[in-house]
Amino acid sequence: MEIRQLNENYKKYIDQEIEINGWVKNNRNSGNVGFIDFSDGTSFKGVQLVYTKDLDDFEKISKLRVGSALNIKGIVNESVGGKQDFEVNVSSVNLEGDCPEDYPIQPKRHTREFLRENAYLRPRTNLFNAVFRVRSLAAHAVHEYFQTNGFIYFNAPIITASDCEGAGEMFQVTTLDLERVAKSGKVDYSRDFFGKPAGLTVSGQLEAETYAMAFSKVYTFGPTFRAENSNTTSHLAEFWMIEPEMAFCDLEQDMDIMEGMLKYVIQYVLDHAKDEMNFLDSFVEKGLIEKLTKLVNSEFVRIDHEEVINILQKADVKWQFEPKQGEDIAKEHEKYITEYFNGPVFIKNWPKDIKAFYMKQNPDGKTVGAVDLEVPGVGELMGGSQREENYDKLVNRMKELNMDPDSMDWYLNLRKYGTCTHSGFGMGFERLVMYLTGVENIRDVIPYYRTPGNCDY
């Protein structure tokens, strides 16, 4: 049986012999009786195995090393006064896979850097067991939220010939033999797999819009890529993103969904990962559970960018970057404004010139219907906008930005063929997992991170 099942229903098995598999996390003995911390990873909590001198192979068992894989038979007993509710009195042990003395994961504190260098072993530690279990539950909660609310899961293409943000930070995808390109002295795309240059998607939004105009409500959840040369604790070259897109939906309704989804996912994790969250609260971020519970119960403030700048300018603070109307806000401003309102803040109606071409142009001619969600302690967690639904306005904006409308005729045609008010947003999944777990380096919330110079496994 799985240890998960035993932990959930141990009372059912008291005095019975059970069979479990797993790995030794720790093994210590006092000469007459020994204890093994034993886990198969199916639940955060393991099981305590007790073995005594009565066993013929007591000596052999007492020498079992950390990391070894065992098949165990034993009797379940209620624990008296221990840290755990029950323990398993071992009747037989089969060593399935040994583990050498120099096994890197020992029952002691390892630095995050050391574990990052041994990324394939780190899920065997308590910390990463908790983090990646939370990640898995959060992913499922995202699907549950959208599926229950009538959204269609849409798989945006990963390899693409279009570039959503109009920016150039795309990885190129090719089957050309680069050595041959170098030798021949020319790049012949007619020999490339797609017959033209192609790259990895930076966002599935534009494609998601095409499906929103058929199903009304869709969401993506897939990998996205930025070939950005940033070595920070919050950037990855490969990350997972959730991008919902809704027809007949304005900016206010967009914010309703952003808020509803975030609260649902957080509550789901609090409900389904109690042991993990208690561990993270104790060892990673003190007050984590309180922080998350508070967010679920708060009402998110909704305020215009212009008003935010007014508040910042009136604040009695010496800013590193002076807040200005019509300009972006800095990290220090984000921090101030969430503290000012003591909770999450939707900042909406941003200056047009610092936002993307597809955003809804407001009647004032200066702002667009964009929104960022700022959350205490983490800053921007999601960004969205109402999309410009007017064909002419969209084409004009593209021309102003020196974009070529012809290359995006399919996107523009959505505004010809039954256009409507529509909105959407994007959330970086790893940022969410950082917020949920308190882990401060984004490299520690994705199994195998890709950053400049790093592509192991």
Next chain:
Amino acid sequence: MEIRQLNENYKKYIDQEIEINGWVKNNRNSGNVGFIDFSDGTSFKGVQLVYTKDLDDFEKISKLRVGSALNIKGIVNESVGGKQDFEVNVSSVNLEGDCPEDYPIQPKRHTREFLRENAYLRPRTNLFNAVFRVRSLAAHAVHEYFQTNGFIYFNAPIITASDCEGAGEMFQVTTLDLERVAKSGKVDYSRDFFGKPAGLTVSGQLEAETYAMAFSKVYTFGPTFRAENSNTTSHLAEFWMIEPEMAFCDLEQDMDIMEGMLKYVIQYVLDHAKDEMNFLDSFVEKGLIEKLTKLVNSEFVRIDHEEVINILQKADVKWQFEPKQGEDIAKEHEKYITEYFNGPVFIKNWPKDIKAFYMKQNPDGKTVGAVDLEVPGVGELMGGSQREENYDKLVNRMKELNMDPDSMDWYLNLRKYGTCTHSGFGMGFERLVMYLTGVENIRDVIPYYRTPGNCDY
């Protein structure tokens, strides 16, 4: 409100005024009364709008074109003798987005080829509305099955420096400027993003194994890539794959999970997409629902490859490819064997030389613990194996195949640090959607397909 909600609970709204948004699918009138087939895509079934001469703008409404986006107010009425249970008597219409006469999606039969060329509009048709709703539900069912059974969702890396199958059909990922490579006459990987060659994953299995050795049960569900120059109806360069991996799990238990998952997903779709499945049964594959129901209720046969060859050799059939012991089986053999057993067949214990290096070497020295699931009408739907857990055997096999063990030390180390019996399998998600919907071309079950020469949107 959404039409989904109205369809689910129309009785609640009889005689009440409701407000709905959506698109005109058809509009016809007899001079005094008109009918609009109206849909917002939130359910497969739309709503019938009825408008009469009593309305001041009857003439205007009667000219509303197919594809236009409308906001409607109207009274819900029980239908008398119509095809639908209820209809909406229009009290007011607001044209939100017009649609031109030459809109490509008209209420008539379009060929699949035409719709493939207009891939961004095809979800607006009944066929693709059904297909992509089934796809979304099937994806959710996959997550539900694994999450309910204690599996951890594991995101395998997409960009990778390792090549699972040892084959060479990988897309390369680079930030090198190819024009500059051509001009300079050399490839300098120290200037590439990762400082070395990198490509798109062909399988997340090896990485999933590292997490199975921590959590016991994990699954991937993500995009995978093959730069294979195949222009067939069953190959894509970019497709989604599900790859579960289980510790303390042998080949028999592996098959239990393969069978359990498949039945769960099929039953889920039958339960949650009744309208869609009825449509597909009527217009795409006659007998589809019966076929799927039969599979859910069947017990899958489990038989050795050797025995399969015996059956094929005894068959009174003139084969195109003669079945031989120790060799692969062809399409015609797959077809025969599922007909022979009149149901799904697990073919297990395959000749070692035609299977991958990581598969469990059987004591006979000739076969490995591999398994393929053959399904009537579709052929191979999943493939899996027990993995070789013995370090020395695995290294020797790699050397036999001229693979470099040093380049995969992390994978091999799993066999040093508490190795155990473990197994896994892979299922191409698009193949499953084809099977579920009866659609015969794989390009028609993924929103934007990538094949040699095709990378639109």
